[in-house]
Amino acid sequence: MTAETVAQTPRTEAARVSKRKRKNREETNVAGYLFIAPWLIGFLLLTLWPIAQSFYLSFTEYSLLEAPVWTGTDNYANIFGHDDTFTKSLSVTFAFVLISVPLKLFFSLLVAIALSKNIRGMNVYRTAIYFPSLIGGSIAVAALWRNMFGLDGYINQVLSWFGIQGVGWITNPDTSLGTLILLNAWQFGSTMVIFLAGLKQIPQELYESASVDGAGKFRKFVSITLPMLSPVMFFNLVLGVIGSFQTFTSAFVITKGGPINSTYMYALFLYEKAFKHYQMGYASALAWILLAIVAVLTALNFLASRYWVFYESDGGRAK
Amino acid sequence: MPTLRSKMSNHLFLSVFSLLMLYPVIWWIGASLKKAEELRLPTIWPSVPMWENYSKGWHFSSEYSFAHFFGNTLLMELGNVGGGVLTAALVAYGFGRLQFKLRGFWFSILLLTMMLPGQVTVVPQYILFNKLGWVDSYIPLVLPHFFGGGAFFIFLLVQFIRGIPRDLDEAAKIDGSSVYGIFFRIILPLIKPALVTVAIFTFIWSWDDFFAQVLYISSIDKFTVGLALRMFIDQFDIQWGQLLAMSFLSIMPSVIIFLVAQKYFVEGIATTGLKG
Numbered sequence: 001m002t003a004e005t006v007a008q009t010p011r012t013e014a015a016r017v018s019k020r021k022r023k024n025r026e027e028t029n030v031a032g033y034l035f036i037a038p039w040l041i042g043f044l045l046l047t048l049w050p051i052a053q054s055f056y057l058s059f060t061e062y063s064l065l066e067a068p069v070w071t072g073t074d075n076y077a078n079i080f081g082h083d084d085t086f087t088k089s090l091s092v093t094f095a096f097v098l099i100s101v102p103l104k105l106f107f108s109l110l111v112a113i114a115l116s117k118n119i120r121g122m123n124v125y126r127t128a129i130y131f132p133s134l135i136g137g138s139i140a141v142a143a144l145w146r147n148m149f150g151l152d153g154y155i156n157q158v159l160s161w162f163g164i165q166g167v168g169w170i171t172n173p174d175t176s177l178g179t180l181i182l183l184n185a186w187q188f189g190s191t192m193v194i195f196l197a198g199l200k201q202i203p204q205e206l207y208e209s210a211s212v213d214g215a216g217k218f219r220k221f222v223s224i225t226l227p228m229l230s231p232v233m234f235f236n237l238v239l240g241v242i243g244s245f246q247t248f249t250s251a252f253v254i255t256k257g258g259p260i261n262s263t264y265m266y267a268l269f270l271y272e273k274a275f276k277h278y279q280m281g282y283a284s285a286l287a288w289i290l291l292a293i294v295a296v297l298t299a300l301n302f303l304a305s306r307y308w309v310f311y312e313s314d315g316g317r318a319k
Numbered sequence: 320m321p322t323l324r325s326k327m328s329n330h331l332f333l334s335v336f337s338l339l340m341l342y343p344v345i346w347w348i349g350a351s352l353k354k355a356e357e358l359r360l361p362t363i364w365p366s367v368p369m370w371e372n373y374s375k376g377w378h379f380s381s382e383y384s385f386a387h388f389f390g391n392t393l394l395m396e397l398g399n400v401g402g403g404v405l406t407a408a409l410v411a412y413g414f415g416r417l418q419f420k421l422r423g424f425w426f427s428i429l430l431l432t433m434m435l436p437g438q439v440t441v442v443p444q445y446i447l448f449n450k451l452g453w454v455d456s457y458i459p460l461v462l463p464h465f466f467g468g469g470a471f472f473i474f475l476l477v478q479f480i481r482g483i484p485r486d487l488d489e490a491a492k493i494d495g496s497s498v499y500g501i502f503f504r505i506i507l508p509l510i511k512p513a514l515v516t517v518a519i520f521t522f523i524w525s526w527d528d529f530f531a532q533v534l535y536i537s538s539i540d541k542f543t544v545g546l547a548l549r550m551f552i553d554q555f556d557i558q559w560g561q562l563l564a565m566s567f568l569s570i571m572p573s574v575i576i577f578l579v580a581q582k583y584f585v586e587g588i589a590t591t592g593l594k595g
Contacts, residue, residue, distance in 0.1 A: 028419055031417055036414060043428065046463055050443035053446075054439055054440065057442065064449065119326065128337035128340060143563065249529045253549060
C-alpha cells in the first residue's frame with residue numbers, strides 16, 4: 001500500500017497509457033476478428049471440419065444410409081492392392097498433367113512475349129486470345145468440342161484436305177485424351193495474362209544495357225527474360241499442376257471417361273465412387289490420396305524451384 | 320527500338336494466332352444456324368440459315384423453356400455475386416488493414432486453402448448439406464459464397480487494399496472515425512473497381528461451375544442452364560443445330576459482361592499474386 005502511494009504519480013501515468021494501449025489493442029483485435037468472421041466461420045465449417053471428417057471417413061465404409069462402419073485401412077489396401085481403375089485413372093491423370101501443363105506454359109509464354117511489345121491493336125489481340133478461357137469450363141464449350149471432334153465433325157473435314165484420314169477423335173481410345181488436352185491447352189488465357197504482367201515488370205534498362213554490351217535477341221531472352229520471369233513461371237507451374245489434377249467437366253461431359261477408360265480422370269473416378277455408387281468412405285480415401293499427391297508435387301516444385309527460380313537480391317521476391 | 324520488320328512479323332504472328340484461337344467460336348455462330356448435314360463443314364455461314372434452331376432449341380424440353388432455366392441461373396447468381404462481393408470486402412479489409420492477434424497465421428491458412436483440392440472437402444460437405452435437408456436446393460450452391468467469397472477473391476482485394484495510402488486512414492482517424500467508419504467511408508468507395516472484378520469473376524465462374532450444380536440439383540424445375548444443356552446432350556438423338564444454338568446463347572451473359580468490363584477483367588487477374 002505505502003509503496004504504491006510513494007510511486008503514485010509516474011506509475012498511474014504509465015498505467016493509464018498502457019491501459020489505453022491495451023484497450024486499443026483489444027478493440028482492434030475484436031474489430032479484426034469481426035471483419036474476418038465470415039471467412040473464419042466458413043473455413044471452420046466448410047473446410048477444416050470437412051477435412052477432418054474426410055480423413056475419418058476414409059477409414060470407414062459409409063453409404064449415407066447407415067452410420068459409417070470402421071474398417072481400418074481396408075479402403076487404402078483395396079485401392080492400392082486390387083483396384084485397376086485406380087491405377088488406370090491415376091496414369092491417365094498423370095499423362096494429362098504432364099502434357100497439358102508444359103503445353104499451356106509454352107503457348108502462354110510465347111503469346112505473352114508477342115503481346116508485351118507495345119503494339120497497336122494489343123487490346124483486340126488480348127481479347128481474342130483470352131476469349132476461349134473466359135467460356136472455358138462451361139458445358140457449352142464441351143458441346144462445341146464434342147461436335148467439332150466427332151467422326152462427322154469439321155476437324156476431320158479439314159484434315160481430309162491434307163490427305164489425313166480422320167478418326168473419331170473422342171470415340172477412339174488412342175486420341176481421346178489428346179483431344180481433351182487440346183481443349184485444356186486452348187484455354188491458356190489466365191496463364192498468359194499472368195506472364196504478361198510479369199514481363200511488364202522487367203526493367204527496360206536491363207535490355208538496354210545488354211544491347212550496349214552487344215547481346216543479341218536470343219541472348220537477352222536467355223539471360224534476362226527467363227531468369228526475371230522465373231518466379232511467375234513457378235507460380236503458373238504450381239497452379240497449373242494443382243488445377244489439372246482436378247479436371248472434371250470435360251471428361252464428364254465429352255467422353256464420360258471413355259472409351260475404355262482412356263479419359264477416366266481422377267476427379268471423375270472420385271465423383272462416381274461417391275455420388276454414383278455412394279461409397280463415401282472409399283471416395284474419401286481417394287480424396288486423401290489426391291491430397292497427398294498434390295502436396296508432394298507442390299513440395300517437389302518448391303524444392304526444385306531453388307535451382308531455377310531467380311529472386312532479386314535480398315533473398316525474397318520483392319514483397 | 321523495334322524495327323518495322325519485327326513489328327510486322329509480330330502482327331502477323333498475333334493475327335494468325337488470334338484467328339486460330341477464335342475460329343471454333345466464329346464457326347460456332349454459323350453452326351448454330353446450320354442444317355445437320357452442313358455441320359461437318361468448316362465453312363462459317365450456312366447455305367440457308369435455320370433460325371428455327373433457336374426457337375426449337377429454346378423449347379426443347381416439353382416441360383420448361385430455356386427462359387425458365389435462365390431465370391433459375393440468374394436467381395442463383397444474384398445470391399452468389401451479392402454474398403461474395405459483400406463478405407469478400409469485409410474479410411479483405413480485416414486482413415489488409417487491421418492488426419489483430421494471429422493475423423499472419425490466419426492469412427497463411429487462407430493462402431493454403433487455395434492449394435487444397437476441392438475433392439477433399441466435397442464428400443463431407445455433401446453429407447452435411449444432405450443431413451440439413453438442403454440437397455436439391457440452391458442453398459449448397461449459394462451459401463458458400465457468403466463466407467468471404469473464396470480465398471482467391473479475398474487475396475485479390477487484400478492486395479488492392481494494401482495499395483491504398485495509409486495516410487487516408489490516419490486522417491480519418493484524427494477526424495474521429497472508427498475502424499468501421501474508415502471501412503465504409505474510405506476503403507469501400509476506393510476499392511469499387513476491384514469489387515467489380517470480384518463480381519464479374521464470381522458471376523462467370525459460378526455460371527460455369529458445373530460440378531456443384533450437377534452434385535446438388537436434381538429436379539428439372541430447378542435446373543440451371545448448364546444442367547439443361549447436359550440434358551440436351553444426353554438425349555438419344557441429339558439435335559446438334561439446336562444444341563449448338565442453345566449452348567451459344569448460354570455463354571452470352573458471360574460474353575456481354577466480359578466485353579463491357581474488359582478493362583477490369585484482365586487487369587484483375589494480372590494483380591493477383593504478382594504485385595506485393
